[in-house]
Amino acid sequence: MGEHHVPLQIDENNNVTKVGHDSGGSYEIKEAVQLELFPIDIYEQCILCGIETTTLKTTHVDFRTGYIEGAGQLCRDCYMKGNAEGREHISIPKHYIKTYSNDMELGAKIRQFYYENY
Numbered sequence: 001m002g003e004h005h006v007p008l009q010i011d012e013n014n015n016v017t018k019v020g021h022d023s024g025g026s027y028e029i030k031e032a033v034q035l036e037l038f039p040i041d042i043y044e045q046c047i048l049c050g051i052e053t054t055t056l057k058t059t060h061v062d063f064r065t066g067y068i069e070g071a072g073q074l075c076r077d078c079y080m081k082g083n084a085e086g087r088e089h090i091s092i093p094k095h096y097i098k099t100y101s102n103d104m105e106l107g108a109k110i111r112q113f114y115y116e117n118y
Contacts, residue, residue, distance in 0.1 A: 046075035080117060090118060 009018035044055045053066070053075045061067050066079035080091075092110055100106040 044073035046078050047072040048074060048078040051075055090114060 006020055008016050011017050042056055044053045044057055046053055053073055055064055055073055064073065066074040066076060068074065092113060096106065096109055100109050
């Protein structure tokens, strides 16, 4: 259908008072409508600890880190410090693979990383 842009007249309290042009097609607003220019709650909250995460509410779940389907969003700390027994996957820094070419040494470093972080 396309986009339509309509001017809004806004008073000093950020209330929309009029919609449209003065030359025709404008509508007076009978009841004040608060316009939220800068929404406060744009970030998700962690479902475990309740703090505000760095994930925008508008971010699709396929592009989120720490999102649990059916439960919600976790902050980085809760996601990284989750229950080790319940966690099926862990994240290992990429440089471990390049730095430790010996499989035995790599395994030892991964196990050390696991115990320090999970």
